[in-house]
Amino acid sequence: GQNIDQPTEMTATEGAIVQINCTYQTSGFNGLFWYQQHAGEAPTFLSYNVLDGLEEKGRFSSFLSRSKGYSYLLLKELQMKDSASYLCAVRDSNYQLIWGAGTKLIIKP
Amino acid sequence: ETGVTQTPRHLVMGMTNKKSLKCEQHLGHNAMYWYKQSAKKPLELMFVYNFKEQTENNSVPSRFSPECPNSSHLFLHLHTLQPEDSALYLCASSQALEGSQPQHFGDGTRLSIL
Numbered sequence: 001g002q003n004i005d006q007p008t009e010m011t012a013t014e015g016a017i018v019q020i021n022c023t024y025q026t027s028g029f030n031g032l033f034w035y036q037q038h039a040g041e042a043p044t045f046l047s048y049n050v051l052d053g054l055e056e057k058g059r060f061s062s063f064l065s066r067s068k069g070y071s072y073l074l075l076k077e078l079q080m081k082d083s084a085s086y087l088c089a090v091r092d093s094n095y096q097l098i099w100g101a102g103t104k105l106i107i108k109p
Numbered sequence: 110e111t112g113v114t115q116t117p118r119h120l121v122m123g124m125t126n127k128k129s130l131k132c133e134q135h136l137g138h139n140a141m142y143w144y145k146q147s148a149k150k151p152l153e154l155m156f157v158y159n160f161k162e163q164t165e166n167n168s169v170p171s172r173f174s175p176e177c178p179n180s181s182h183l184f185l186h187l188h189t190l191q192p193e194d195s196a197l198y199l200c201a202s203s204q205a206l207e208g209s210q211p212q213h214f215g216d217g218t219r220l221s222i223l
Contacts, residue, residue, distance in 0.1 A: 004151065033211055042113070042199070043152075045211035087152070095206045096165065099151040 002026045004100035006088050011106045012078055020073045020086050020103045028093025034062050034073045035087040037102065043087055046073070075105075083107045112136040115200050115215035122190065123223050130185040130218045132200030138213070140206050141183045143175060146197040146217070158183060159206055187220075195222045 005023045012018040024032070031050040035043040049055055049064035049071060061074040073086055085102040092098055113134045122128050134141065143155040157165035158177040172194075174186040183200055197219050201212040 008149070030207065031209065035211075040216075042214035042216045045213070048209050048211060050209065089152075091207075096154060096157075097152075097212065101149060101151045 002092060002098045004088055004090060004098055006086075006100040006103045008101070009104045009106065011108060012075075014078055014080060014107055014109050016078050017074065017076050018078060018105065020075075020088075020105065022071045022073070022088035022100055024069050024071070024088070024090045024098070024100075026090045026092045026098050029066060030091040030093065030095060032062075032064055032071050033089045033091070033097065034060075034071075035089065036084050037087060038084045046086075078107050080107050080109070113200055113202055113213050113215035115198075115218055117218055118216065119219045119221075121221045121223060122187070124190055124192075126190075127186070127188040129187065130198055130200075130220075132183040132185075132215055134181055134183075134200075134202040134213070136202055136204075136213060138202035138204050139180055140203045141177060141180070142201040142203075142212065143183065143185050144199040144201065146199055152199070156185075157206070164206070190220075190222045192222050195220055 003025045034046040037043040047062040054063045059076045064071045085104050087102045088100040089097045116131045140159045145153040155169045156175040172189050176184040197217045199217045200215045203212045204210040
């Protein structure tokens with residue numbers, strides 16, 4: 001079966017750095033997406049990785065290792081507004097997105 | 110600001126009612142999706158439409174019936190629902206099924222079945 005694993009919940013301090021991990025086992029691989037979802041709102045796109053390595057976009061970076069079936073989302077200089085759920089999704093060989101259950105990130109002052 | 114609009118935002122219905130969820134995208138995308146999101150569970154893909162044609166139906170019960178009259182509009186018709194169908198229903202659109210273009214989501218309809 002296909003599976004995406006990510007931690008259920010993480011806590012970090014304002015101004016710090018946090019890394020959210022995602023491991024996957026899917027039938028084929030056609031890219032990995034990270035989304036942010038605030039409570040009661042739509043998921044919004046953060047990043048896309050299809051080749052191994054690091055993609056940096058402002059305070060957010062995403063890393064991919066296809067051989068290890070592993071990705072992480074790195075958030076720097078955390079702000080209170082970063083409190084949200086972070087969703088990892090992999091596009092499989094049928095071009096369907098397989099989703100993780102999300103990681104709820106709690107930022108404390 | 111979202112380019113994908115869903116109505117209604119909240120819906121409470123009895124198990125014998127019939128209702129419809131509406132989704133409209135203003136992004137010129139060709140693919141549209143219905144997802145179910147339950148607490149602490151991954152997003153579940155329900156239906157996919159590409160250029161108005163249904164390409165996926167992930168074993169969804171027949172009490173959920175999709176309709177896609179054109180590339181900008183998507184409906185989910187509901188009838189004889191069960192309490193376990195209570196969830197957030199999200200609509201999304203993308204330029205294409207493949208490639209690096211992400212899916213864009215609406216704010217969802219929070220559905221409660223009495």
